[in-house]
Amino acid sequence: MTHLSVNINKVATIRNARGGNMPDLIKLAQDCENFGAEGITVHPRPDERHIRYADVYSLKPVVKTEFNIEGYPSPSFIDLVTKVKPTQVTLVPDGPDAITSNAGWDVITHFQELSELVELFTSKGIRSSIFVGTDLENIEAAVKTGTDRIELYTEPYATMYASNKEQAVAPFIKAAEFARKQGLEVNAGHDLSLENLAWFKRNIPFLEEVSIGHALICDALYFGLKETISLYKACLK
Template identity: 75%
Template sequence: MTNLSVNINKVATIRNARGGNMPDVLEVAQNCESFGAQGITVHPRPDERHIRYSDVFALKPLIKTEFNIEGYPCDAFVDLVLKVKPTQVTLVPDAPDAITSNAGWDVKIHFDRLSELVDIFTTHGIRTSIFVGTDLDNIVLAAKTGTDRIELYTEPYATKYPENREEAIAPFIAAAQQAKSLGLGVNAGHDLNLDNLAYFNQNIPWLDEVSIGHALICDALYYGLKETIKLYKDCLS
């Protein structure tokens, strides 16, 4: 079964809209785990507009499953990850002012820096994952950095899925097969939801993990958090 890691950034966004501590990000993370999530993901950004660096430190001793910290590897982010030592760090090429992730790494351009980061995090016992698109040569280069996994950026799949799901999934199957042949684990994330997740998972049965936040938190408004996590896990079983 593919693991479900719940990204709780949107919970922090709601909290920050009014100040105070409602909803309680720490409590929600623990609830996600108790409801069956196999991991918690956070994506702290420099402006702390959702998850704050202090949240990350507070979450570390509470998370009993896998803790995944994703983000752009500026100096402050690298320092945070090395201090917290999560299960996994996912390197994402976000500009500091990006609303959300919108592309994977061009590994050729950033090969030296990514290789350096992978080496640093691996030395500290942290699993590494590099956020990429479906370009096969790019995935070969990602493997050469020494990373443990890649995370496939799935917005193009989600956008095309309603009109032609076979065409939408095809490049992702090829990319996942390429990664598997190179000994890489495969994660996926971005715009996966209850409509398109099961089909994605069925076609890539060796998928290790999906990280889902926005859609899952939106669905929780209708179904409740416990039932929503069950529905997403059903898509992955």
């Protein structure tokens, strides 16, 4: 079974646009779980333009499924994660000015840093995941950091899906199978949607988790949150 973790950053963006507490981020996270989501993902950034650090602390006692905090490992992010102790931390190489994640780690170049982070989070009882592309040497380096999982950066798949879905998924199948043989569990995320998710899951049936935010929240504007979560979960069966 592949878990659906709902990234609620976009909900925080809507709230922040007007101030106040509408929509209520905490209630929405609870609703996502009640509607069947197996996890909640947040990606706090230093400027707090969507998820605020205070939100992360407020969500911790509320989230009853898996709580995933993803982001760039700045000192403030590391401090947040070690204090909150989520189920999982996903390390993403995006800088403070990035609109959204746009690449996986060059693990070979950042091997020492990532290894030390994995060791730190493991010592706190936090599962670690490293955001990567499909390069096999890079994934092999991720294995050596001691991380529990990798998260495959799926924008290239989503971009090519409409024109050639077989070619689009091929490098991801190869990368996921390689990672699995090396003892890593495999997550995936970025630009996965109702259009392309089922095909990805069909070809990589052993996926542990997908993290989806932007597309899911957009779909919820039309279908409603409960129905949207059901639709995404149906893609993962």
